[in-house]
Each structure stands twice: as structure tokens, then as C-alpha cells.
Amino acid sequence: MWGGRFDEGPSAIMREINASIPFDKILWREDIEGSRAHVAMLARQRIVSAEDAGTIDRGLQQIAAEYERDGVPEDWDLEDIHMTVEARLTEIVGPVAGRLHTARSRNDQVATDFRMWVRTANRRAIAGIEAVLAALVARAEEHAGTIMPGFTHLQTAQPVTLGHHLLAYFEMLMRDRSRFADALVRMDECPLGSAALAGTGFDLDRDMTAEALGFAQPTRNSLDAVSDRDFALDYLTAASQCSLHLSRLAEEFIIWASQPFGFVKLPDTLSTGSSIMPQKRNPDAAELVRGHAGRVIGCATSLMITMKGLPLAYSKDMQDDKPPVFEAAGLIDLSLAAMAGMVARIFRSAKRTTLPGRP
Amino acid sequence: MWGGRFDEGPSAIMREINASIPFDKILWREDIEGSRAHVAMLARQRIVSAEDAGTIDRGLQQIAAEYERDGVPEDWDLEDIHMTVEARLTEIVGPVAGRLHTARSRNDQVATDFRMWVRTANRRAIAGIEAVLAALVARAEEHAGTIMPGFTHLQTAQPVTLGHHLLAYFEMLMRDRSRFADALVRMDECPLGSAALAGTGFDLDRDMTAEALGFAQPTRNSLDAVSDRDFALDYLTAASQCSLHLSRLAEEFIIWASQPFGFVKLPDTLSTGSSIMPQKRNPDAAELVRGHAGRVIGCATSLMITMKGLPLAYSKDMQDDKPPVFEAAGLIDLSLAAMAGMVARIFRSAKRTTLPGRP
């Protein structure tokens, strides 16, 4: 079964293991935005002519329109999103495309692109958290007087209100929100201008590109800038802790929806039935949210292991930074959306006075 | 930015979180093979008529041909590969397709499909290991007399031969091979017939389906059969340990290829150069093999966390079993192929007598 693979020879394997375009094409918006900021700065600093810069900028805009419409082509020979864009730009504007590479390396380019993507992912997580927070507050107000048994060790302990119980999750998610917010502050520096590892001799205006790309300031140390992935780890650890909180709420929904508990009845939109077992309402969404916590934590573990013991500056191992971040982002976004929906709908049928199973 | 997502409403989110077809469509061969074995058994046991079974089997063969040619369609409303196949079968053969579902549940179906896929992945890993073993032995024989410094703590300690050094990896990979082989023995039981969780009242011949699908015997306990993912964890832990060994060899290649060491010169097929720094030969493939170890271990961690504390029998969390296995399989297969290529080529330029840097 290996014959085919080895028949292709080492070049084919090398090309396959090297290619990041299958996953990093998701960075196309950030890559083009970064390139446009870079070439505008090169023009202002008179490192490239205004005319060349204009040509390049129009080419980049055309590529953005193409990708928006048709998706990003995936050619392993072009390895990654940076070379894919560059190759297309050359097709469109000719050799002047090469000027875009002035005073920039793929090392600072990818560090900038990825940081911008993760910045957006942090903001999206905060928005998702806020949707769950809003749902929690609304339900807590409705159920401020709904008595339910409070548990420790899953043993009924003392009566509490459902509102109070739900607000425990409000506290957890407020801490999650602050973690993503802290991460945004910490990553608010632009790596562009660090080049391969040692900066560049060109007279760049790094404040200009940093500002254009929405960063508070440029990074201070070029070796750090190209080999740092703390921003990705900050995102992954914040997502892990958030997923843990969601897994706890999901566990409660699953237990509460079991027939012996019967605290809540899952709406059809959030559960699946069984034709041969009509008494069942499977809490699929809650179970998937709980399961996703395992994968999000696995993603965080993955990147930590990959970064361990890497000497400065850039090493190719760091290409393995993206799949866990993209995967975790998809999982946490969907988990937050599902949980906001569940919180909003799961207590509709709960009476306002007393839940069954009271102590 | 969440507006769109929530505008779609909870049904859209539910559909998205529930859909496994984006990743489990890779199981299409196993799913169709399992269904063909099941329907043949149903016919033999006179649970469905020979004519219906024949109709269903021809339909399944047609679907296999379609998927082979055109790929598997991805419709989230059909959730997973099982329903995707079933829906297409109904289009082709009409209501008789429903007979296929007799005495079978998606729970034992997916357990069987996935187990078959993982069985193949184990065999592929063994084949990949054997390719590296062969390369190691060939190089070790060539370099049985090549003296090099032996290291502890990365300090030169005592002279060894390059052959002896390479055979240390032979030992590691032989142990890896035995782990995958042990896993194959342990998973050699067919879950089909366990149904949702409690078996079925039909008079099935489980030995027949087990044999048809290449298993030594049917599983013994139906609750275990549908909720067990040990076979996936066995694969992931074997892959993790194998990836650790490859990461150690990769680290050595990277250090040996550095200019101060200069023990090996990376062939062009296994490294990349830099136009502005022609002295460099970046050991990209070795770095990616080293980095991949982080992701493979992350995948193992992921599934362990997901399985923790799940009550019997099937829970939907277990849908999160597949992405880490598929990801790890892709990474370990490629890492083994790349490392076989590296071992085969990296010492071509090494002289047969003495490496530089001898003690």
C-alpha cells in the first residue's frame, strides 16, 4: 500500500509535507491586507515608486475579488498562501510583483497574517460569549424565583434558585471574556519589518504599517517577532478554559434532561429523536459541546508540545501552529453558538415556580 | 459578526454541529463494505429475501462506483456517511433500501466502519515503519565502519559507528511496529449485531459478518461494542510513541545539518534553499516531522479527554473520535514516508570512514 507513495519519490513526499496551502489559504484576507499596507508604506518611504505601488495594489485588490468569488486555488507547488498570492500577482501585473517582496520575508509576513487572524478569532469568541451571557441573564431574570435543588457531589444539598444557578455560569464566562480580552492586549504589536529574523537595512516606517493593520505598535525585537506564537497559545488556553465551562453546563443539561431527573425538556430544534424509541430526546448538541472540550484542549496541548525547545528564530515546526488554532476556533465558535441557543430555549418549558426533584 | 450565525436560528446551528459528513465521508468504503456483508447475512438468515438483498447489493455497488469516480457528496442535512449512503440507495432502489436497516443501528454500524478504517491505518503504519526499518538497515550496513562521536547530553562522549547509532532507531521502530501489531490483535472483533446497545431479537449470524469483514470473531458484549473506542486510542498512543522516535531522529538530522556540526549535507530533494542566503539548506522536512509529533500527541490527548467519564452506552461526544484519528493518521503516514526518504538519502554524501567532528 506504500508502493504508490514511494514510487512518486522523495520530491512528491517533500512537496506534500511542505505544503501548508490546504490549511493556510484561510489567511488570504489577512495576507492581502498585510501586503497592501506594506506596499503603501514602501511607496511613502520612496522604496518603490508610487506607480509600481499602485499597480501592485490594484493587482492585490483584483486577487481579493477573485478569491472572494471563486475561492483560493490549492496548488501544492506554490506551498502556502503567500506564494499563491504572489504567483497570481505576477500573472496579473508581471515582474513588478517582485517589488512587493522588498524588505519583507515570509517569516514576518506569516507572523503578521496569523496574528491578525487570531485577533479576529479572539473578537469572535468575545462576541460568542456575550451571546451566551445575554441568554443567561435573560433566563436568570425569568427564573429568579424558580426553586431547584442545589447539588454537591450530584447529591441534592440545599435549595437554590435556577436564576442563581445560571448566574454561576455568567461568572465563569465573564472570566473567559476577560481572558480573550487580555490576549488581545498582549498581541497588539505588528511583526512586519522584522524580515527573516534580523530586520532589514531599508528605511521602513513600521509605525505606519502597524497602524494600517490596526496594531497599537510594532514589535520590539525582530528575533522574537518571527519566532513567537504566544498569541496563538493565549487564544488556545482561553478557548480551553471556556470550553471547560461550556462542558460543565452541557453535562448539567444532559443530566437534567434524563428521564429520572426530568428537570428540562429539550426542544426539538436542539435534540434528535428515535423512530423506534419515541420516548427519547437525545441531547446531541449538548453532548457535542461537551465532547468538543476534549478536542479544544487537545489543540492547546498540541501547539505547546510543538513549540517546546525550539531554538531561535523561525523553525519550520512552527508551520504546525495553524491547524490546531483553526480547528479550535471552529469548535469554540460553534459551541458558543449552540450553547447560546440552548440556554435561550431549554427553560421555556420550565415552570416559573418549582422544578421537579426539589429537595 | 455573530449576527449571521444567529439569524440562521438554532436549527442551522444544530444542523452544523451535528453534521459529521465533512469528516466521516472518508469512511465510505468501509460503510458500503459493511452494508454489503450485513445484507448478505440477512439474506442467508432469510430475514430479507434474496431478491431484495440482490437489489440492495447492486445499489451499493453502484454507489461505490459513483463515489470512487465523483467523490462523496456533502449534504449537512444527511448528517453522516451512513445516512448519505442510505439516502442515495433509496434514490436508486426505492423503498426496499429500508430493509438494509433491519437489525442494525447507526451505533454498531459506525463502530464497525471506524474499526475497519483504523485497522487499515494500523497496517499502513506498519508498512511505513518497515520502509524506515529497511532504510536504516541499508545505511547501517554501509556505515558499519564509519566512526562518529557518540553523544550524551549533546556532549561528545565516546566514539561509536554511524551504523550502531542508526540501529538504535531500528530498535525503537521495531517496538513501534509491535505496538501497532498488538493493537490489531486487540481490535480483531466485529461490533455488527450489537444494534443500538442491546443487540436485536433477529436471528443474526454474527460469525458470518465478522468473517466477511475480516474479523476473527464478533464482539462479546453489545453495550461495550457500541461505546468502546479503545481501538482508536490504541492507534493514537502507538502513533504518538512512533512520532516521538521520529522526532528524535529529526532533531539529530537538524543538528547534524547545522554548519558547526556539518555531519550531513541535506540533499536538495529534502531541504529548501534561500535565494538571498545561498549558504543555507533548510531541513524543512525534518522540522515538520519533529513538529508533527506535537500534533499527533495532541490528537491522542484529545480523544482521551473526550472519552473520560462517559456513561454507557453510546453518547454523541463519541462523534469527536474521528477527527483526531484521521488527522494523526495523515501526519504519521507522511512522517514515516518522509523519514524513510531522509534516511535513504541523507548519508549518501557521508564518507564511509569518519564523520567530521570526531572526538
Added chain:
Amino acid sequence: MWGGRFDEGPSAIMREINASIPFDKILWREDIEGSRAHVAMLARQRIVSAEDAGTIDRGLQQIAAEYERDGVPEDWDLEDIHMTVEARLTEIVGPVAGRLHTARSRNDQVATDFRMWVRTANRRAIAGIEAVLAALVARAEEHAGTIMPGFTHLQTAQPVTLGHHLLAYFEMLMRDRSRFADALVRMDECPLGSAALAGTGFDLDRDMTAEALGFAQPTRNSLDAVSDRDFALDYLTAASQCSLHLSRLAEEFIIWASQPFGFVKLPDTLSTGSSIMPQKRNPDAAELVRGHAGRVIGCATSLMITMKGLPLAYSKDMQDDKPPVFEAAGLIDLSLAAMAGMVARIFRSAKRTTLPGRP
């Protein structure tokens, strides 16, 4: 070999698995400080008499003096540090000791003790980081003009200065410092008064105990307060990222100290020799710092897994929160101390002009 264990019967096993005193006795200072603050508040609120409170307080002070002098006794029948202190207090002051338990549960007590311990661990980590930062800055100034090869992919790329290289680690550790500082802000709330899970009917002054124990405010939600371990996870993830940075510097020291590189010569205080291989200076301390990263990340993973899917409020699983935190704290403190020492001494022998191996 199991005979003995089972002969003891289930009570013996139960006592052993339940006992946390072997590891939580480290919390004795926090436990006594918390109890003193609690009883002073009870007295001010006239819930216990001033006389009883005085008696209890003197008893607690005596216990503190005893533990300081003789260590904490480890009696498994007393389970944990809270019961150990309480039992000794009863011996000293008699039945009045029971008043200390008014309006308090072990659930809010342990949440408070542990939070205070982790708060101190965060501050200690910051101090340890600052020691490394100071050493980095001092060496960077000395070596602001020392040219060395800059690496990417461990291939010599462009010349940089050693000072610039060291300041890359300054950036990393400044981010680590900010993570521990963020954690301190987030955990700055006192759980006391949350009782078992639902608060208490007594008229407590929670602001008073919060202030006495150095917290900015009391926690808001009682269910969250007793079941939250985010403060421990914040510490562990910050420690993990910090350990990753230290592992990278350690890897560089190990490579630089190898004979082919020869960039640095390890001082005798930071390495060990070999009587039969006198050419070796084993970089033991650097290797242990690199190895410790694995264990610190393992500790973070451990607590994440333990917390996954726990329903509210307190569950006994949460007793497994402490060993990974105590272990990680010991490892990161020692790693920072060792690395501060290494940075301070490792470049003494490096000439101020040019390192060997320049590009």
C-alpha cells in the same frame, strides 16, 4: 501482592483515597490565616462572642507556632488540613473550637485557602521572572556589540548581536510576567461566605474577610465560588507558557555548549563533569529546565481534564486540583532560579567581540 491491601478492607482504601493531608498540609498558613479572619468577622458581627473569638484566635496562633516549629502532623483519619487544624484546636481550647465552623463550610474554606496559595505562587513567579529579566538585560548590555550568527532552521542566516538575541527572551518573559499579573487581577475575589454552595443565613460581613485576606472584593456567586478553579488553571497555563520559553533558551544553551558549536563554556557551578570523559561538561541544569517544561504542561493538562464536565457545585474530583499546582509551582520556581543563574554566568567567558562560528 494485593492481599495486604484488600485485607485491610474497604475502609482502609477509602481512608487512603480520601486523605488529602499528605499534600494539602502545605496550605496550613493560608488555612489558619483564613480562620483568624473568619472568627474576627464573626465576633464583629456578634455571631460569636468576643471572648470565644479571642480564645479561638489564640488557639490558632498557638497551632501556627507549633506547625512552624514541628511541621504539620499527617493523620489520614483527619483527612485534610482543615480537619487537622480543627482537631488540634479542639484539643487546645475545647468545644468552643466548634464555633469556628459557624457559617462556613469546607467548600468555601478550601477555595479560599487554595486561592491564597496560588496568589502567592503567582507573585513568586513574577519575582522569579524579574530575576531572569534583570540577568538578560545585564548580559544584553555587555554584549550589545558581540556579533554572533543568527539562525533560522538552525542554519546560520544573518549576523545578529548576542545582546539582540538575549532581548528576544526579554520580550517572551515580559509577556509571561503579564500573564501572571492578569491572573492575579482575575482571582482577586474572596470565596469566604459562600458556605457549602448556597451561602448562609447568618449576617456576615464578607467585605471585611475579603479585605483582611487581601482580596479586592468578595466573590459574587456562591455556586461559582465553591466550584471554580480558574485561578489554578490561569496559574498553570501561565506557568506552561513560561516553561516553554525557558525550554527554548535551555535548548540553545545545550546546543551552544556542544563541542562543534562551542559558543559558550558552562561554568562548573552549572554543569557536571565525568571522571572518565574529562572533555565533557554536561549541561544538566539546562536539560532539567527543558525537561521540566514537559511536566509543567502535563500538570496543566491534568487539571483541565479533571475539571471537564463537572456539574455544579463542588465535586470531590476537585481534590485533584492541588497536586498538579504544587508540582508545577516547584518546577517553575526552580527553573526560573536556575535560568537566572545560567544567564548571569554563562556568558562571562564569552568575548565581547565575536563568538566563534560566525557566519
Added chain:
Amino acid sequence: MWGGRFDEGPSAIMREINASIPFDKILWREDIEGSRAHVAMLARQRIVSAEDAGTIDRGLQQIAAEYERDGVPEDWDLEDIHMTVEARLTEIVGPVAGRLHTARSRNDQVATDFRMWVRTANRRAIAGIEAVLAALVARAEEHAGTIMPGFTHLQTAQPVTLGHHLLAYFEMLMRDRSRFADALVRMDECPLGSAALAGTGFDLDRDMTAEALGFAQPTRNSLDAVSDRDFALDYLTAASQCSLHLSRLAEEFIIWASQPFGFVKLPDTLSTGSSIMPQKRNPDAAELVRGHAGRVIGCATSLMITMKGLPLAYSKDMQDDKPPVFEAAGLIDLSLAAMAGMVARIFRSAKRTTLPGRP
């Protein structure tokens, strides 16, 4: 707070980070047994005289008696168990003690000691599993006719028998048993004679020491023998999977013991009560078994991370191999003992006919 630590100077920190005696003293039996086998072989091969070997052997026996009686002294200056034993031997028998070191290094010595310890831990795990298996079979026979609701998604699905349910865990634990057994086969090779990394010029009889220490054969490759920790990882991954199974059973016991389910009543020996909430029987032991799974998996992750990317042969990072193994062994042993006790007692009160909550 760091003053004290730094005042002690780098030597103190170095001594502390280097010292493994606080945890590796647990290896004293294996260390002495290994030394006795080594010196007996040296005498047979006439590398040391019979008289010297006799003197050394008697000294080692005396040390064993001392440690058995008084415990192992913990002197950080003696670093590890090997030097601790050697130093005491020198006190007892004088300079002849040095002969013990002939043709042996701490690298092969610790690899042998640790392998022997892990071998015993594997056997202990198998015995612990067998105790749980016996309890499961006994309960399953008693409850072969006890009807209970079978669950999927924690929704009541179809009736099953309690006996059938319990035998699902029999299957899981039989797989666990086979994993520990496979590990024993794979580790059945003795590293002694590999010396520091390259073997030794002495005419050793490695078969003799291997046999004396209960190994099937000597290891084949000296570089691998001193840098391999697969045997520890095999143990940790087997323990992780076993702990996952126990966590699932523990979760079920916790849910079944909740008041709404009320399937089982926890005996007093396996639960704790609450004076102010007498209705509660907290399932502490089950919760701790569930929680311990997190720590066992954390230990496996820890050692995987530590081993990643280590060049051959021995590196000091590998000193971090022992704490996670010792911790996991304590946790899995206790979890198995507690679960055997729970399974044996938890169903005594369950009637033989029908559990409450039947579908």
C-alpha cells in the same frame, strides 16, 4: 521572596535541581538487586575477585536491611539513589566498593532499575484489574436477571440486565489487562552492560545478569538501551486507558447514586455523610477515581512531551521520567482497589429483580 534562594547562590540551586533522591529513593530495592547481580557476574567473569565480590555483596545486603528498617536517607549532595547506595557501601566496606562501578555507568544502571520497577508496577496493575474483574463477574452472576434501563445519550433506551451492563466493563478491563501484559513482553530486555552509551571493553556475560534480574534477554543496542523510555510510556498509556474505563464506571455510580436516579445506595464505607444534610451520601471514592483519570492522563502527556526531540543518547531531561510514573502508579493502584471495593459492595442493596427507574 527570592532573596533567600539567590543568596544561597547558583551551587545551591544547581544542587536542588539536580537532586533526584527525593523521588528515586523508591528504587532502592531494584538498585541493590541490580548491583548484586552485576557484581556476581563480574566475579564469575573474573573481572573482580571472588573475595571482593563477596565483600560487596554482604555490604549491599546490609544496606538493604538498613533501608528496610530505617528508610533511605535523603542527602541532596549524593544526588540519586545510585550514589546514595554507593556512598553507604564505601562507608561499610571501604575502597573496594569502587569495584562495583567496573563496566557499569549510571546510565545503564538507572535504565535497569527503573525498568524493573515499572515491570513490577505492570504486574501490580494486572493484579488490581483481576480483583475488579472478579468483583464484576460475581455481581454480574447475581444480577443476571436484574432488569434495568439501558441508556444511550443518558436517555432510557431499551431494557438490559445489570449483569449485562457490568460485563461491558469486564470487556474493557480485559483489554486493559492485555495492554499491561503486552508491555511486559516488550520491556523484557535488560539494559545492563550498555554502560554510558557505547558498551564496555570488559568481557561481560550479559545473559547472566539478564537472567538473574528476571529478563528474557539483554537489550541489543547500547545507545537505545540507555535512552529508551518506551517501557515507561507503555505503562502510562495502559494506565491512562484503564483510568478512562474506571472513570466511566465511576460516573455511572455517581449518577446512579443521585436521588432522582436512586439506582444504588452507597454503603457508608464508600461514601461520606454530612451532619447538617443527613439525606446526602457523597460518593467521594467514585469522584476521586473519576478525578484521578485526569491526573493519570496528565502524567502520560508529561513524559511524552519530555521525550520529544531528545537526541541520543542519554540526556538529563530523562530524569523527569520518574515522577509521572510513580504518581500514576499510586493513582491507578488506588483507583483499582477502590473500584474493586465499590463493585463488590454497591449492589448489595439492589434487589435481584428490577431496579427503580425501569423504562
